[in-house]
Amino acid sequence: MIPDLEHLRRAYAETSQATQVTPLLESPALARETGAARVFVKPESLQWAGSFKVRGAYWRLKQLSTEDAGRGVVAYSSGNFAQGLAAGGQALGIPVTIVMPIDAPAAKREATASYGATVVLTNHGERAREEVAAERSRQIAAEQGLILLHPFDDPEIVAGQGGAGLEALDQLAGRKAKADLLFCPIGGGGLIGGVALAFHYISPETALYGVEPEGFNGMGQSLAQGEIVTVPLGVPSICDGLMARRPGVAPFAAAQAAGVRGLSVSDASVRRAMKFAFEKLKLVLEPSGAASLAALLAGPVDVAGKTVLVVASGGNVSLQDFQRHIENA
Structure with missing residues (x-):
């Protein structure tokens, strides 16, 4: 269930052949703003398909047998895993359907359709859209x-996402x-699971914080209670x-x-973080990708005199939406 360091390294060795190395940016502006000694930002927004997701998606596709790869895969996603899986499928010649x-x-x-994937839309009404x-x-x-893949609740997805941490x-x-x-964003937990394991094995002194939108802190509550819990369906976030509403079993085990x-x-702090990233770091981040930066800037954790790493997970946002968020910051 929990990938070891060798597993992470094996996945990274494979996925690095199909992904690009995203830069590590040091920001004196962030250090001044927060009182930290040094602040580094890892902009996975500059990864192929605009987010870290291609790392785990590509590695998971590589684990398919020849027969299963020929059948094709299906998964659900609100967007970034969809693009990562579609891009990986296009690179490997594997048919991809995304719900x-x-x-x-x-x-x-x-963007998902542009990578050759078949896109199926669902209308969720009053129900939780992921359900x-x-x-x-x-x-x-x-x-x-088709072979059913989960966007985050899979040890291999966790292992693949760990490449960002390594x-x-x-x-x-x-x-x-x-x-x-x-500081690292959390949706279902695949990214924080992989990145946290990489730091746990190699830099155990690093304090690890996972960041979620208010009202969707299923991982945070689960970690606090020591077991997986589901938060009530609330007001949608811009992230x-x-x-x-709850973390995956595999990511929760890794994060724990x-x-x-x-x-x-x-959401207000996320908008401010998007604006800061654009003005000071020259980065275009989607709301989800700016959540970790928002946590640093909001100041719930004392970072004075510390060295901080922020994982900015994605930049898939339309110009219209980006402008709207920035104007409302």
Whole structure:
């Protein structure tokens, strides 16, 4: 259930052949703003398909047998895993079907289709959108004989996402730096699971914080209670990629083993973080991708005199939506 360090390294060795190394940016502006000694940002928004998701998606696809790869896969996603899986499928010649909520951002739907994936939309009404999309993906798998993949609750997805952590650790070492604290977004938990394990194995002194939108802090509550819990369906967040109501079993096990602590951020703080990233870091981040930066800037954790690493997970946002969020910051 919990990938070991060798597992993470094996996955990274494979996925690094199909992904690009995203930079590690040091920001004196963030250090001044927060009182930290040094602040580094890992912009996975600059990864292929606009987010970290391609790391885990590509590794998971590589684990398919030749027969299963020929049948094709189906998964549900609000956008970033959809694009990562579609991009990986295109690179490996594996047919991909993605089930997306009808209210997923149009830019993400269009980008997913541009990688050759078949996109199926679901209307969830008053129900939790991930539940409806998950049901439809299971139906399609049964009807069409496709291999059903989960967007985050899979040890192999966790292992693949861990490449972002291994890469950041190598980059920090190259800058003669070691992170005292790490902030990373949480949706279902695949990214925090993999990144947290990488730091747990190699830099156990680093304090690990997972960041979720207010009202969707299923991982944070689960970690606090020591077991997986589901939060009630609440008001939607602008962080559309982080609106999971409960963490996956595999990501929760990884995050718990690594000692992750949960934080929650408001939509207002996320908008401010998007604006800061654009003006000071010259980065375009989607709301979900700016959640970890929002937690750092909001100040719930004292970072004075510390070295901080922020994982900015994605940048898949339309110009219209980006402008609207920035104007409302």
